[in-house]
Amino acid sequence: xxxxxxxxxxxxxxxxxxxxxxxxxxxxxxxxxxxxxxxxxxxxxxxxxxxxxxxxxxxxxxxxxxxxxxxxxxxxxxxxxxxxxxxxxxxxxxxxxxxxxxxxxxxxxxxxxxxxxxxxxxxxxxxxxxxxxxxxxxxxxxxxxxxxxxxxxxxxxxxxxxxxxxxxxxxxxxxxxxxxxxxxxxxxxxxxxxxxxxxxxxxxxxxxxxxxxxxxxxxxxxxxxxxxxxxxxxxxxxxxxxxxxxxxxxxxxxxxxxxxxxxxxxxxxxxxxxxxxxxxxxxxxxxxxxxxxxxxxxxxxxxxxxxxxxxxxxxxxxxxxxxxxxxxxxxxxxxxxxxxxxxxxxxxxxxxxxxxxxxxxxxxxxxxxxxxxxxxxxxxxxxxxxxxxxxxxxxxxxxxxxxxxxxxxxxxxxxxxxxxxxxxxxxxxxxxxxxxxxxxxxxxxxxxxxxxxxxxxxxxxxxxxxxxxxxxxxxxxxxxxxxxxxxxxxxxxxxxxxxxxxxx
Numbered sequence: 001x002x003x004x005x006x007x008x009x010x011x012x013x014x015x016x017x018x019x020x021x022x023x024x025x026x027x028x029x030x031x032x033x034x035x036x037x038x039x040x041x042x043x044x045x046x047x048x049x050x051x052x053x054x055x056x057x058x059x060x061x062x063x064x065x066x067x068x069x070x071x072x073x074x075x076x077x078x079x080x081x082x083x084x085x086x087x088x089x090x091x092x093x094x095x096x097x098x099x100x101x102x103x104x105x106x107x108x109x110x111x112x113x114x115x116x117x118x119x120x121x122x123x124x125x126x127x128x129x130x131x132x133x134x135x136x137x138x139x140x141x142x143x144x145x146x147x148x149x150x151x152x153x154x155x156x157x158x159x160x161x162x163x164x165x166x167x168x169x170x171x172x173x174x175x176x177x178x179x180x181x182x183x184x185x186x187x188x189x190x191x192x193x194x195x196x197x198x199x200x201x202x203x204x205x206x207x208x209x210x211x212x213x214x215x216x217x218x219x220x221x222x223x224x225x226x227x228x229x230x231x232x233x234x235x236x237x238x239x240x241x242x243x244x245x246x247x248x249x250x251x252x253x254x255x256x257x258x259x260x261x262x263x264x265x266x267x268x269x270x271x272x273x274x275x276x277x278x279x280x281x282x283x284x285x286x287x288x289x290x291x292x293x294x295x296x297x298x299x300x301x302x303x304x305x306x307x308x309x310x311x312x313x314x315x316x317x318x319x320x321x322x323x324x325x326x327x328x329x330x331x332x333x334x335x336x337x338x339x340x341x342x343x344x345x346x347x348x349x350x351x352x353x354x355x356x357x358x359x360x361x362x363x364x365x366x367x368x369x370x371x372x373x374x375x376x377x378x379x380x381x382x383x384x385x386x387x388x389x390x391x392x393x394x395x396x397x398x399x400x401x402x403x404x405x406x407x408x409x410x411x412x413x414x415x416x417x418x419x420x421x422x423x424x425x426x427x428x429x430x431x432x433x434x435x436x437x438x439x440x441x442x443x444x445x446x447x448x449x450x451x452x453x454x455x456x457x458x459x460x461x462x463x464x465x466x467x468x469x470x471x472x473x474x475x476x477x478x479x480x481x482x483x484x485x486x487x488x489x490x491x492x493x494x495x496x497x498x499x500x501x502x503x504x
Contacts (some may be wrong), residue, residue: 001076001124001156011056014073019156020052021080022073030075031084033155044069076156078124085152088145091121092266092290095319096493101129103313103498104262104286113256113263113280114138115169115273120149122264127158137254139167139174165254170269173276176257256280265289270296271303278307283503292494300497309499316495321486331478 001019014020014034022030024042032040036050045063052061057075062068074080079094092100100122105127106112116124118139126136138145146166153162167175262285263277272290277287287309291297297314304312337345 001078001081001128012075013033013054013056014052014059016053019056019076021074021076021084023074029074029080029084031081039401040071042069042071044071047071069173078128081124082121085119085121086148087119088148089118091119092493093121093319096290096315096496097122097125099315099317099496100264101125102464103289103496104264105314106130107134108262108263109133109258110135113174113260113277114173115167115265115267116140116142117146117149117164119145120152122266123153123162123164124158125155126264127153127162131161136163137165137256137260139165139169141166141168141170169276170267170272173273174256174263174280175254176258176276176279177255181204215229258282261285263287271299274300274303274307274309278309278501283501283502285465285501286498287501289495289497291497294495297495297497304497308502310499311500313499314495314497317493322483323486324481324483325480327482328477328479331476370435372414453489 016034016036018034020032020034022032022040022042024030024044032049034049034052036053038049040047040049045067047061047063051060051064052073055061055073055439057073059073060070062070062319082091082093082097085091101189104112106126106128110130112126112130114123114126114136115138120138123136123138130136135362138149140149142165146164146328152165153164173193236277250418257279259282260277261282263281265273265277265288267273268290274287274289281287287304289300291300301314
């Protein structure tokens with residue numbers, strides 16, 4: 001489950017006693033320790049585990065006895081372990097775990113303190129983040145849960161970098177060489193250790209002196225392992241009781257003062273532990289507290305401020321999954337336009353451009369032509385001419401097509417007509433034969449369009465044809481992919497409050 005210290009040759013393969021995650025479906029996975037004499041049964045069939053030995057992780061195996069069922073044999077990871085472990089308490093899932101590891105700034109070689117252990121979901125992810133040279137010290141006040149978590153850590157191969165202790169952190173605080181860290185709570189100090197065997201740490205992080213506080217389970221002997229020979233915490237407690245004749249267990253406490261890079265708290269009353277965590281943290285170390293309600297968040301933030309923490313931040317992780325599926329939908333398909341409709345639309349657009357060019361040339365030439373007797377009537381006549389010209393520009397298409405001028409309008413000279421015809425001819429050569437006919441219409445010459453229709457009627461027919469094409473489409477069925485929120489989406493789980501120990 002940990003990153004390999006020396007990369008193995010080839011793909012890892014399943015061995016006897018190996019931990020395997022049996023994948024049945026996205027919502028059904030189970031953890032199995034391979035036994036050559038055992039058999040794995042599920043609703044898809046029966047599987048002989050001896051056939052799994054020697055296969056690479058990720059293999060697909062089929063059931064025996066002619067059944068068509070199959071499963072995948074996946075390599076264990078902390079993420080998958082969180083989905084298959086036995087729940088002794090409520091656990092954190094990957095959404096919260098990822099935020100914890102990121103904001104605590106974990107890296108290989110870091111030392112992390114955790115309280116409490118619970119079901120060990122976060123412990124596995126912390127171990128992966130600090131492996132191979134880092135270490136995780138996890139403390140659990142419940143003896144049975146500490147023993148079960150210690151057994152799982154050992155069987156999953158996390159012993160080199162995880163130590164689990166049975167300790168009431170709320171009452172005693174973290175082991176920091178200063179005895180009892182606070183009032184309240186009965187001190188318990190029996191050890192359920194793995195990895196370094198519960199050895200104490202000196203200033204450089206190596207095995208050293210014990211805390212020695214009887215109230216928090218301090219022992220009489222220094223440097224002694226809390227669990228020897230694979231003993232559980234309860235067996236160690238019973239053995240120590242027989243040796244010294246007392247009913248209380250004995251534990252060689254750690255001295256973690258100033259040695260932790262990060263601290264994680266998941267306790268009913270985390271403000272009681274913050275002063276002790278501040279002693280164990282290195283300068284610039286990070287602390288995280290998980291709180292189920294906002295009232296506890298307020299108390300934690302206040303305690304962090306009093307302890308001198310900075311960069312206090314509270315976040316809430318909401319995981320909302322989406323389901324992606326294919327759906328059939330009815331659509332309206334528009335048929336492509338016919339060749340005649342396309343040509344008519346093209347001719348209509350060309351005619352509009354030709355008329356706009358002719359009007360612009362005409363207005364420029366009218367300014368240069370000398371005024372006639374009709375134009376010498378004075379300002380009043382000029383105003384009438386302007387209104388007539390504006391009316392002709394806005395909607396006088398019929399008069400322009402028939403070559404009729406408004407009363408009192410300026411008559412174009414012979415030179416202007418020749419020049420205008422030459423411009424229309426050049427424009428028609430550039431735009432094509434159909435556009436040339438429309439250009440002649442714009443200059444006042446009546447030319448029939450294809451089909452015996454005039455330009456205005458052809459334009460209206462083109463628009464009508466477009467509406468008919470859009471309204472007369474054919475209905476069809478298509479398949480599209482849609483994404484919608486899952487009905488069983490995970491909502492609020494709690495708040496994560498982070499703080500940084502002042503480095504000054």
